[in-house]
Amino acid sequence: MLHEEKFIRAIAEHEQLMHDLRRVRGLHLPQCYIGAGYIRNYIWDVLHGYAVRELHSDIDVVYYDASDLREERDIQLECQLRELTGNAKWSVKNQARMHLRNGTDPYLSTEDALRYWPEIVTAIGVQLDEEDRVNICAPHGLYDLYALMVRRSPFFTDADYYNQRVQKKCWQQQWPKLTIITD
Numbered sequence: 001m002l003h004e005e006k007f008i009r010a011i012a013e014h015e016q017l018m019h020d021l022r023r024v025r026g027l028h029l030p031q032c033y034i035g036a037g038y039i040r041n042y043i044w045d046v047l048h049g050y051a052v053r054e055l056h057s058d059i060d061v062v063y064y065d066a067s068d069l070r071e072e073r074d075i076q077l078e079c080q081l082r083e084l085t086g087n088a089k090w091s092v093k094n095q096a097r098m099h100l101r102n103g104t105d106p107y108l109s110t111e112d113a114l115r116y117w118p119e120i121v122t123a124i125g126v127q128l129d130e131e132d133r134v135n136i137c138a139p140h141g142l143y144d145l146y147a148l149m150v151r152r153s154p155f156f157t158d159a160d161y162y163n164q165r166v167q168k169k170c171w172q173q174q175w176p177k178l179t180i181i182t183d
Helices: 002-013 015-025 037-048 071-085 098-102 110-115 159-169
Strands: 033-035 059-063 090-094 125-128 134-137
Touching: 002 015, 002 037, 002 134, 015 033, 015 037, 015 071, 015 125, 033 037, 037 059, 059 071, 059 110, 071 090, 110 134
Parallel strands: 059 090
Antiparallel strands: 033 059, 033 125, 125 134
């Protein structure tokens, strides 16, 4: 519970992220979260004592809607967010269809899909409810995030891909307190 309270407080203090969460909430998508690098990198910055930096290459919006698997819908939503914000970093993905790209069994929910992301520390999503309360989707919890530890999700079976990915990201150059576990 301690990590959740710190996490929620940190998210609430990030003005731009809160604006982005409100915009995403306005899309009215089921099981919808902003996740991955935007969230992870910001918390790493906080834990390293850095000022807010925009070190994410995209703003990942994930949701789950098995009734509409069209990729065109995601592209339309990305365009809508880009036009609304002037920010080209938006990436919207319906997790109900991502199993097709990943060659796995269908995911059952956004939380189930996040469970299969390569790193535990990246599998974190955030949303705002109608009262601006922060809700967390973190199927592996927040321990790794606050321990500054990067390790492969036990559900992500491609160890070679994971190892290449974390090497290519060069995260320790930006956040030297990280511990990266490869296998």
